[in-house]
Amino acid sequence: xxxxxxxxxxxxxxxxxxxxxxxxxxxxxxxxxxxxxxxxxxxxxxxxxxxxxxxxxxxxxxxxxxxxxxxxxxxxxxxxxxxxxxxxxxxxxxxxxxxxxxxxxxxxxxxxxxxxxxxxxxxxxxxxxxxxxxxxxxxxxxxxxxxxxxxxxxxxxxxxxxxxxxxxxxxxxxxxxxxxxxxxxxxxxxxxxxxxxxxxxxxxxxxxxxxxxxxxxxxxxxxxxxxxxxxxxxxxxxxxxxxxxxxxxxxxxxxxxxxxxxxxxxxxxxxxxxxxxxxxxxxxxxxxxxxxxxxxxxxxxxxxxxxxxxxxxxxxxxxxxxxxxxxxxxxxxxxxxxxxxxxxxxxxxxxxxxxxxxxxxxxxxxxxxxxxxxxxxxxxxxxxxxxxxxxxxxxxxxxxxxxxxxxxxxxxxxxx
Numbered sequence: 001x002x003x004x005x006x007x008x009x010x011x012x013x014x015x016x017x018x019x020x021x022x023x024x025x026x027x028x029x030x031x032x033x034x035x036x037x038x039x040x041x042x043x044x045x046x047x048x049x050x051x052x053x054x055x056x057x058x059x060x061x062x063x064x065x066x067x068x069x070x071x072x073x074x075x076x077x078x079x080x081x082x083x084x085x086x087x088x089x090x091x092x093x094x095x096x097x098x099x100x101x102x103x104x105x106x107x108x109x110x111x112x113x114x115x116x117x118x119x120x121x122x123x124x125x126x127x128x129x130x131x132x133x134x135x136x137x138x139x140x141x142x143x144x145x146x147x148x149x150x151x152x153x154x155x156x157x158x159x160x161x162x163x164x165x166x167x168x169x170x171x172x173x174x175x176x177x178x179x180x181x182x183x184x185x186x187x188x189x190x191x192x193x194x195x196x197x198x199x200x201x202x203x204x205x206x207x208x209x210x211x212x213x214x215x216x217x218x219x220x221x222x223x224x225x226x227x228x229x230x231x232x233x234x235x236x237x238x239x240x241x242x243x244x245x246x247x248x249x250x251x252x253x254x255x256x257x258x259x260x261x262x263x264x265x266x267x268x269x270x271x272x273x274x275x276x277x278x279x280x281x282x283x284x285x286x287x288x289x290x291x292x293x294x295x296x297x298x299x300x301x302x303x304x305x306x307x308x309x310x311x312x313x314x315x316x317x318x319x320x321x322x323x324x325x326x327x328x329x330x331x332x333x334x335x336x337x338x339x340x341x342x343x344x345x346x347x348x349x350x351x352x353x354x355x356x357x358x359x360x361x362x363x364x365x366x367x368x369x370x371x372x373x374x375x376x377x378x379x380x381x382x383x384x385x386x387x388x389x390x391x392x393x394x395x396x397x398x399x400x401x402x403x404x405x406x407x408x409x410x411x412x413x414x415x416x
Contacts, residue, residue: 046123267344
């Protein structure tokens with residue numbers, strides 16, 4: 001899924017006004033993901049709690065409530081004065097960029113609904129060991145979004161940000177439809193009317209709300225980082241150039257951190273006791289080493305130039321800016337994987353408040369470093385790298401301290 005963004009930016013880079021459109025596309029994506037943040041962790045919630053039909057129906061109802069709320073927020077943001085207040089006022093985005101952000105946001109109104117619904121269903125697939133279907137769903141999304149971006153770039157004549165937003169929506173809607181279809185047999189067999197209830201305390205809406213709320217807060221805090229970085233870049237030297245380079249830098253780091261994205265759900269699904277801690281821990285260490293090695297191979301060889309100037313077809317100025325920014329992100333994949341592993345252990349033991357506290361501290365550290373960079377007129381991409389690396393390391397320390405009771409609990413469960 002991380003390859004989706006680079007395909008779209010590569011298409012935009014080959015269209016008129018590439019720098020302007022790339023800057024606008026990055027902001028559209030950042031704001032859309034921020035709005036959807038409360039439902040990103042529906043994947044973990046559904047994985048952990050969908051144990052029987054009653055729980056499934058309750059979580060489905062809970063999901064629909066979130067989707068209606070977030071779609072309403074998207075509508076209000078895109079069609080009222082709230083857009084000018086946030087994008088031009090708070091974020092300080094240059095007027096020529098903000099002009100193209102608005103139509104992109106209007107295209108993305110159903111983004112949160114599609115994302116939330118598919119993540120709810122993907123959690124069910126993970127719960128019942130049907131993860132291959134999730135992988136095929138990602139293929140459907142990538143083919144649809146990538147094909148739409150390429151086709152529209154070749155034949156539509158539309159502006160780049162319109163093509164980018166349309167391709168993203170097409171991909172996520174196609175994936176949501178696919179996941180809906182392939183999940184039906186699992187729901188019928190495992191969660192149908194004839195399925196037996198689990199002998200445990202029945203899940204209530206209140207329990208579900210308080211389990212998910214810290215996870216929603218964690219996602220919201222995590223995704224606030226993107227607009228914060230955008231605000232900082234918009235206030236430092238060469239704002240349009242930096243805003244154009246940042247989506248490319250961020251997408252590369254996102255691909256490098258892809259191994260961390262699904263790790264919490266893997267830990268939740270597979271952790272049972274000390275006998276499972278060791279293989280999951282060993283897998284995490286191997287994943288960390290491989291991700292770091294591949295990142296170094298990309299950054300320290302001609303691959304980075306091949307990607308930036310041939311695959312992405314960036315302008316020389318944007319490409320040089322992006323290459324310079326990428327050089328500061330070597331360790332971020334490793335830090336992100338370790339943080340994801342600890343989050344998974346904490347979610348498994350329902351210690352979600354610790355997860356939320358760690359992300360809050362991450363956000364505060366990010367804000368402090370970005371503020372220092374803006375006040376000191378530091379280099380924009382260097383400031384962003386210092387903020388993301390430093391804040392993730394601080395969160396890692398906090399989660400390691402907070403996970404100790406969870407480790408003891410897992411050991412006691414096994415002994416019991």
